[in-house]
Amino acid sequence: TVMAAPMTNDQSWFYALALGVSFLKCLLINVFILWLNFFLFFYFFQATSEWTLDYPPLFAWFEYGLSHIACFFDKEMLVVPNLNYASPATVLFQRLSVIVADVVFFYAVKECCKCLREDKGKDLLGKPSFILTVLLLWNFGLLIVDHIHFQYNGFLFGVLLLSIARHCQNRHFEGAFLFSVLLNLKHNSSFNCICFILTQRFIDKSRSSLFIKGQLPQVLSRLFPFKRGLCHAYWAPNIWALYNIADKAFSILGVKFRLLDINKLPKASMTGGLVQEFQHSVLPSVSPLATLVCTLLSILPALFKIWHRPNGARGFLRCLVICALGSFMFGWHVHEKAILMAILPLSLLAVDSRKDAGIFLMLSVTSHYSLFPLLFTTQELPIKIFLMLLFTIFSLASLKTLFRKGGALLNPLEVTYLLGLIPLELICEFVYPLTVWQKTFPFLPLMLTSVYCALGVTYAFIRLYISLLTCSDTTKKTKMQ
Numbered sequence: 001t002v003m004a005a006p007m008t009n010d011q012s013w014f015y016a017l018a019l020g021v022s023f024l025k026c027l028l029i030n031v032f033i034l035w036l037n038f039f040l041f042f043y044f045f046q047a048t049s050e051w052t053l054d055y056p057p058l059f060a061w062f063e064y065g066l067s068h069i070a071c072f073f074d075k076e077m078l079v080v081p082n083l084n085y086a087s088p089a090t091v092l093f094q095r096l097s098v099i100v101a102d103v104v105f106f107y108a109v110k111e112c113c114k115c116l117r118e119d120k121g122k123d124l125l126g127k128p129s130f131i132l133t134v135l136l137l138w139n140f141g142l143l144i145v146d147h148i149h150f151q152y153n154g155f156l157f158g159v160l161l162l163s164i165a166r167h168c169q170n171r172h173f174e175g176a177f178l179f180s181v182l183l184n185l186k187h188n189s190s191f192n193c194i195c196f197i198l199t200q201r202f203i204d205k206s207r208s209s210l211f212i213k214g215q216l217p218q219v220l221s222r223l224f225p226f227k228r229g230l231c232h233a234y235w236a237p238n239i240w241a242l243y244n245i246a247d248k249a250f251s252i253l254g255v256k257f258r259l260l261d262i263n264k265l266p267k268a269s270m271t272g273g274l275v276q277e278f279q280h281s282v283l284p285s286v287s288p289l290a291t292l293v294c295t296l297l298s299i300l301p302a303l304f305k306i307w308h309r310p311n312g313a314r315g316f317l318r319c320l321v322i323c324a325l326g327s328f329m330f331g332w333h334v335h336e337k338a339i340l341m342a343i344l345p346l347s348l349l350a351v352d353s354r355k356d357a358g359i360f361l362m363l364s365v366t367s368h369y370s371l372f373p374l375l376f377t378t379q380e381l382p383i384k385i386f387l388m389l390l391f392t393i394f395s396l397a398s399l400k401t402l403f404r405k406g407g408a409l410l411n412p413l414e415v416t417y418l419l420g421l422i423p424l425e426l427i428c429e430f431v432y433p434l435t436v437w438q439k440t441f442p443f444l445p446l447m448l449t450s451v452y453c454a455l456g457v458t459y460a461f462i463r464l465y466i467s468l469l470t471c472s473d474t475t476k477k478t479k480m481q
Helices: 012-028 057-070 088-101 103-113 128-137 140-147 153-168 172-185 187-195 197-212 216-223 239-256 288-308 312-330 336-350 354-370 378-402 412-419 421-434 444-470
Strands: none
Touching: 012 103, 012 128, 057 088, 057 172, 088 103, 088 153, 103 128, 103 153, 128 336, 128 378, 140 153, 140 336, 140 354, 140 378, 153 172, 153 312, 153 336, 239 312, 239 444, 288 312, 288 444, 312 336, 312 444, 336 354, 354 378, 354 412, 354 421, 354 444, 412 421, 412 444, 421 444
16 A cells, blocks of 8 residues: 655755755765776776775666766876875765765655655644655764765665655555665665565576676675674674673673683684674674574564565565664674664654654664764764754654654653763763773773663664564554555
8 A cells, every 4th residue: 555645735845954964965074985997897806995895786887987977076086096085176076976866865755755644734843744854864874974974875775765665655666676776786785675575586687797707706705794703893783782792791700700711711802893703702603694594583573474464565664674673683794874774764654653753763862872983083073962962852852743642752761761872972972081991991982882772772673573563454544554
């Protein structure tokens, strides 16, 4: 079924929000020089920089197309050995390319808003389409990940949201095709592909050239970097962060009570802030195969539910979010920014259901705070605090207004947990740097942030699963159908 009625004729607010966020991007984007002159055949073999190319083939063609425009700005940026090249013309080109590519994201948001049922007579702040537009276009996580920590994520998320919109509009073939395009642009959507069964024919054809050219082993080694270790340098707030801290706690207690010999324990490199493989001290070390099995097991109940009792667009969206969260929670070498794969689609559910709105607030606030370490300089501190407060206050106020009947969106325990982020930030940013432990244990603030946020993300994942498995097959007609 379709998620319902068109937006009102007066859409001036949408264009104002889109232009506003584009202006903000002009101010915030840092340069991240892409290697724009690599032909597909050599794309996955290039190793000039330590930052190896680890995007699927279609992204290589995207960069190749950009290189034909970049040469009019500064040809030197296309010279491969020019690492960290950042001329004014190069910075200008990178900023403009992100903003222009984000047109896809803007269009996708507009299409998602068309899937919402509007109640006539409501003021602007009470319209689900307006709230959804702000939650997507001005998403705090996307702002700092895509437009400060530069990587064209807005463009890629635009393809994802457009695919979702097409499915919600009963244009399933278009939705499947768009998702296959996304999968060839960015492979971290792999576990979502089970929700897009129709994409298989496109995936097979688009990847066949890799077999012909014999590049498949090299492609897999880049797309799935198993040598980089279970966790990223900064642990993503997932189940493995909790697993790591439990292993560390057991090893400390074991040594203290003389149950373990400190000389026989593996070196605790997992707390060193480095990207590398490591062994756990007490708990069994986790292999890539183990993470794959855990990920599949975490999403199988949702897939079984959606297969037997689809529950329309709402059920499809919940399953999609759970697949994204499952791969984030149990995946190998997950980046902290991958949580946006769940937050952005969850925004559509947040303006439709009170229960989902509460889950969205828990997940978005916790996950957005977990992105704070991406901006680590002193001058960026007030920017990230201000932007997150602005987005959080709007999210809470607008969703509370939208679901004014029925009580609070968050229970006292959830409110207490979220308020705990305030003392955590004060300790990590202001108190700990003044202590003697800063030089001895520099990774401790990151570890505290990761572990604390992992608790919130895990809680939201469990709540979302309960919501999926306990929801009735026949739901009331709300904003989304």
